[in-house]
Amino acid sequence: xxxxxxxxxxxxxxxxxxxxxxxxxxxxxxxxxxxxxxxxxxxxxxxxxxxxxxxxxxxxxxxxxxxxxxxxxxxxxxxxxxxxxxxxxxxxxxxxxxxxxxxxxxxxxxxxxxxxxxxxxxxxxxxxxxxxxxxxxxxxxxxxxxxxxxxxxxxxxxxxxxxxxxxxxxxxxxxxxxxxxxxxxxxxxxxxxxxxxxxxxxxxxxxxxxxxxxxxxxxxxxxxxxxxxxxxxxxxxxxxxxxxxxxxxxxxxxxxxxxxxxxxxxxxxxxxxxxxxxxxxxxxxxxxxxxxxxxxxxxxxxxxxxxxxxxxxxxxxxxxxxxxxxxxxxxxxxxxxxxxxxxxxxxxxxxxxxxxxxxxxxxxxxxxxxxxxxxxxxxxxxxxxxxxxxxxxxxxxxxxxxxxxxxxxxxxxxxxxxxxxxxxxxxxxxxxxxxxxxxxxxxxxxxxxxxxxxxxxxxxxxxxxxxxxxxxxxxxxxxxxxxxxxx
Amino acid sequence: xxxxxxxxxxxxxxxxxxxxxxxxxxxxxxxxxxxxxxxxxxxxxxxxxxxxxxxxxxxxxxxxxxxxxxxxxxxxxxxxxxxxxxxxxxxxxxxxxxxxx
Numbered sequence: 087x088x089x090x091x092x093x094x095x096x097x098x099x100x101x102x103x104x105x106x107x108x109x110x111x112x113x114x115x116x117x118x119x120x121x122x123x124x125x126x127x128x129x130x131x132x133x134x135x136x137x138x139x140x141x142x143x144x145x146x147x148x149x150x151x152x153x154x155x156x157x158x159x160x161x162x163x164x165x166x167x168x169x170x171x172x173x174x175x176x177x178x179x180x181x182x183x184x185x186x187x188x189x190x191x192x193x194x195x196x197x198x199x200x201x202x203x204x205x206x207x208x209x210x211x212x213x214x215x216x217x218x219x220x221x222x223x224x225x226x227x228x229x230x231x232x233x234x235x236x237x238x239x240x241x242x243x244x245x246x247x248x249x250x251x252x253x254x255x256x257x258x259x260x261x262x263x264x265x266x267x268x269x270x271x272x273x274x275x276x277x278x279x280x281x282x283x284x285x286x287x288x289x290x291x292x293x294x295x296x297x298x299x300x301x302x303x304x305x306x307x308x309x310x311x312x313x314x315x316x317x318x319x320x321x322x323x324x325x326x327x328x329x330x331x332x333x334x335x336x337x338x339x340x341x342x343x344x345x346x347x348x349x350x351x352x353x354x355x356x357x358x359x360x361x362x363x364x365x366x367x368x369x370x371x372x373x374x375x376x377x378x379x380x381x382x383x384x385x386x387x388x389x390x391x392x393x394x395x396x397x398x399x400x401x402x403x404x405x406x407x408x409x410x411x412x413x414x415x416x417x418x419x420x421x422x423x424x425x426x427x428x429x430x431x432x433x434x435x436x437x438x439x440x441x442x443x444x445x446x447x448x449x450x451x452x453x454x455x456x457x458x459x460x461x462x463x464x465x466x467x468x469x470x471x472x473x474x475x476x477x478x479x480x481x482x483x484x485x486x487x488x489x490x491x492x493x494x495x496x497x498x499x500x501x502x503x504x505x506x507x508x509x510x511x512x513x514x515x516x517x518x519x520x521x522x523x524x525x526x527x528x529x530x531x532x533x534x535x536x537x538x539x540x541x542x543x544x545x546x547x548x549x550x551x552x553x554x555x556x557x558x559x560x561x562x563x564x565x566x567x568x569x570x571x572x573x
Numbered sequence: 574x575x576x577x578x579x580x581x582x583x584x585x586x587x588x589x590x591x592x593x594x595x596x597x598x599x600x601x602x603x604x605x606x607x608x609x610x611x612x613x614x615x616x617x618x619x620x621x622x623x624x625x626x627x628x629x630x631x632x633x634x635x636x637x638x639x640x641x642x643x644x645x646x647x648x649x650x651x652x653x654x655x656x657x658x659x660x661x662x663x664x665x666x667x668x669x670x671x672x673x674x
Binding site for chain 2: 183281391411412424427432443460466
């Protein structure tokens, strides 16, 4: 048995049967990280000692009869989620030596479920990006083609799971940062409804949009991680006090009579023909499984990008005001307090500076109504689009991204072209919907293509089951990228 | 719309960012391009449209003010709170003086 080929769910079964131990598979994962991560750059920090200790503890717990959902299973965590005592950088030099004093809620949930955390994965700085090229540390490589980006901002998590350097991972999705890298890396990535996942201990980017999401190689893996980490947390005032249904048990694969909406605005000029044909074939497959396909309209889709690039930077400019060198991070001492703050904040990378300035401008006196105020109103129209669509259908099916993974450097200094990578994912963040990406094919270069399934508020179980039905009828999720060739 | 160099410098100062002359020039072009893109929103008639002030709302998941019981619970240990600070003094964060003598 090659442990790298198992899914999370298969590993769980193997551990239950006693075919292997957590210590053995954790060591195997750590060995693979040593062997391959110098080529892929998924991890910013590997917590090998803590992982081996957690694995040994998990094996003892299992021997004592315990069987929690992730007992002994090695996973990875995006480095924007705080881990007590373990450096958490948010991909930024301004948090280079930041050691959080407490765990994020989702980390406590993972460890309570028995998970073994292998380390912290690379991200665009403060999750601002679509490729990991905005990380202050390193650009993660796409395991399917190491000259290409893994997507972002949760690209380190996606690449780690795709490359068999973790069995699942957590990311965050503010405008597509789980779904888009899942699409680029051939994974299942879920962005739950806003409020499903506590953001306690998650470093803030844009607070009305941020949400923790989960990556798996299969729908079941992704749903298992969601099930474990979702739930109400009174410490996050945006956390929803509603029960999380058993999404894993709800994976029946029966989608007969499911009404699937296809938004005409998502099949536009600029979408790669191979992406369009793969997504249309996937929709045909859903029909063959008994779903009813309905054309729907989300007429304000084209305004999602400009709305997002006013609201997200505005919120970011406020959230990132805290990085002034007083309470955490390095301090570049200047002539006086203001000078010190300005010099310290020069440690931000180019994209963060760009967005902080954009947000500062959009919120500034005289421009608030013209930019931020207007964006909030168009956000209402985008929400109404989704509400009207969900009055007609149960699930919306669309491409996750208009292209497959692009080459490293191709869009790095052209912000607008980079922002276009998220054109199909970010409208969801402006609404109250939930969504996921599931593999639906490969282009002629062998790069994965993702099908996006969007559900109404709190309907994660429904979209996961639709994705499961599709996955069970196809073979895409069984493909694995080759291990990097050692040079 | 096109931002002037002076406007970019003013925004940078409001955002408390020290920029090099090269950065100022670079951002002048890039911010102008993004604001041009944002101008697409002017195409829409927004009369009578309410702004979305909350991230989530509606009958399925109302969220307005969230209050908790006023109960004292333990805070983080002081040494944990101060651990990441660049400078501390007498169990406090130390910053440069803000007011003149």
